[in-house]
Amino acid sequence: MAATSHIPFSMSHTEAELRQIFLEQVKQIPSGERIKRCIQCGSCTGSCPVSYAMDISPRELIALFRAGEMETIMKSRTIWICASCYVCTTRCPSGIKITDIMYALKRTAMEKKYESKAPQVQILANLFIENLMAYGRLHEGTLIRKYYMKMDLKKLFGMIPLARKMYKTKRIALFPKKIKAHEALSRIIKKANEIEVRHLPEPIEYSPEYVGYKAVGELELESKKGN
Amino acid sequence: MKYAYYPGCSLEKTQRGYDESVREVFKALNQELIEIDDWNCCGATVYMSVKETVSLAVSSRNLALAQNMGYDIVAPCSSCFTVLSKTNRILNQIPEMHHDVNEALSEAGLNYSGNTKVRHPLDILMNDVGIETIQKKMKKNLGGLKIAPYYGCQIVRPDKTFDDHENPVLLDKMFKKCGAEVVYFPMKVRCCGGMLMTTFEETALKLNKELLACAEAHGADVIVTTCPLCHFNLEAYQNKINNIYNTNFNVPILYFTQLLGIVLGLPEKNIGLDSVFVPVGKKISSLIMA
Numbered sequence: 001m002a003a004t005s006h007i008p009f010s011m012s013h014t015e016a017e018l019r020q021i022f023l024e025q026v027k028q029i030p031s032g033e034r035i036k037r038c039i040q041c042g043s044c045t046g047s048c049p050v051s052y053a054m055d056i057s058p059r060e061l062i063a064l065f066r067a068g069e070m071e072t073i074m075k076s077r078t079i080w081i082c083a084s085c086y087v088c089t090t091r092c093p094s095g096i097k098i099t100d101i102m103y104a105l106k107r108t109a110m111e112k113k114y115e116s117k118a119p120q121v122q123i124l125a126n127l128f129i130e131n132l133m134a135y136g137r138l139h140e141g142t143l144i145r146k147y148y149m150k151m152d153l154k155k156l157f158g159m160i161p162l163a164r165k166m167y168k169t170k171r172i173a174l175f176p177k178k179i180k181a182h183e184a185l186s187r188i189i190k191k192a193n194e195i196e197v198r199h200l201p202e203p204i205e206y207s208p209e210y211v212g213y214k215a216v217g218e219l220e221l222e223s224k225k226g227n
Numbered sequence: 228m229k230y231a232y233y234p235g236c237s238l239e240k241t242q243r244g245y246d247e248s249v250r251e252v253f254k255a256l257n258q259e260l261i262e263i264d265d266w267n268c269c270g271a272t273v274y275m276s277v278k279e280t281v282s283l284a285v286s287s288r289n290l291a292l293a294q295n296m297g298y299d300i301v302a303p304c305s306s307c308f309t310v311l312s313k314t315n316r317i318l319n320q321i322p323e324m325h326h327d328v329n330e331a332l333s334e335a336g337l338n339y340s341g342n343t344k345v346r347h348p349l350d351i352l353m354n355d356v357g358i359e360t361i362q363k364k365m366k367k368n369l370g371g372l373k374i375a376p377y378y379g380c381q382i383v384r385p386d387k388t389f390d391d392h393e394n395p396v397l398l399d400k401m402f403k404k405c406g407a408e409v410v411y412f413p414m415k416v417r418c419c420g421g422m423l424m425t426t427f428e429e430t431a432l433k434l435n436k437e438l439l440a441c442a443e444a445h446g447a448d449v450i451v452t453t454c455p456l457c458h459f460n461l462e463a464y465q466n467k468i469n470n471i472y473n474t475n476f477n478v479p480i481l482y483f484t485q486l487l488g489i490v491l492g493l494p495e496k497n498i499g500l501d502s503v504f505v506p507v508g509k510k511i512s513s514l515i516m517a
């Protein structure tokens with residue numbers, strides 16, 4: 001039985017599962033367990049160059065995680081708009097690796113196939129990976145063309161003047177070129193993909209332990225060395 | 228000194244000015260760059276947010292190739308620099324991940340120790356070569372050219388690798404010694420938005436407008452960059468920013484290695500000055516001609 005919402009202060013099955021996947025990801029971050037130490041000071045939000053365009057600020061995001069509101073985070077625009085500038089990470093007085101936490105949240109959302117408020121980010125990411133797998137190096141022309149073909153044809157045509165300028169200054173490679181060791185790289189990627197699956201936790205069974213303070217998640221992470 | 232050179236995808240073509248100027252400047256200062264044969268894309272920040280083990284394996288292949296050459300790796304692109312450094316950090320701190328990555332690499336007969344040093348050209352030029360050597364080879368004094376040194380994000384963050392997080396100074400020092408006037412540029416480490424220019428264009432345009440406005444307000448003749456993404460956003464989108472915000476920016480954007488190339492008296496077409504979108508302006512043109 002999955003429905004458990006009748007138990008006061010209990011955590012839903014979805015929430016428990018999301019936390020499990022997310023915390024598994026956090027274990028792979030050096031010093032990831034520092035997420036426990038958040039003092040809600042808001043340095044991250046104040047430093048973030050794009051927090052004004054987020055629906056949930058980085059500080060709120062950690063508060064929501066504590067409160068057992070993973071689903072709200074999964075459905076936010078915030079995790080997709082982070083530009084990976086790392087200013088929050090370097091300024092956090094508790095040493096929380098916020099940018100890496102954002103990556104972990106993105107991976108969790110993709111794993112559980114949440115419908116994104118910013119689907120273009122995943123589309124670009126998938127095309128990027130497709131491009132890398134096909135050639136071993138990124139061919140920017142192909143990436144941008146495919147992206148705008150999917151997203152916005154008008155913008156694709158809008159890119160023509162820029163493309164001409166780039167052509168004139170010999171800044172465009174017309175055709176992608178495969179690296180020599182393309183086969184070998186593909187084998188590396190295939191193997192790493194298999195290993196990645198190994199890292200995913202087993203789906204959890206609902207347990208009555210997930211109630212009260214347990215619900216907001218005692219972090220049972222081993223302390224990793226490093227800063 | 229010899230280094231294993233990792234140009235990265237954007238330097239191959241779209242940012243050839245960076246690639247050409249890095250190679251020429253290193254040559255002029257007697258530093259040997261040996262390009263890593265058959266390197267692959269580092270995966271950038273994109274892969275990291277999709278699959279961690281795969282992204283680490285992909286970037287580790289390059290580190291393993293450099294390790295086999297026996298030299299430190301030089302990565303001019305900020306994104307490559309961060310991804311490669313971060314790969315090292317994770318592999319060295321999380322043994323299970325190191326093991327997994329090597330398992331994947333073994334599919335291609337490779338093994339990575341985790342010990343290849345990742346270096347940025349700015350670090351090498353200022354800390355290995357040294358400003359004294361650069362000054363000895365200086366052919367042209369920048370004669371008070373006003374520069375805004377723009378470091379961007381990923382060479383100073385997340386790790387304190389070779390300069391300060393909040394107020395890095397190596398570019399400032401380098402060009403002051405070459406006769407430039409470094410203008411007050413409080414946005415020197417502010418993010419340009421990077422890939423957001425593709426996914427959240429409006430937001431990225433605003434960030435770049437603020438950067439250009441800050442440089443202009445402090446009288447900069449040129450913004451000096453260290454990152455292909457910052458460079459492209461500031462340069463290629465300047466017209467669009469002008470159209471949208473009703474501004475009139477005409478700020479030349481140069482890679483720090485291009486400006487250093489001018490100082491060292493290198494021919495303009497060897498350092499990719501024929502590939503700029505915003506004309507370099509009178510002051511810099513006369514320096515080139517001098």
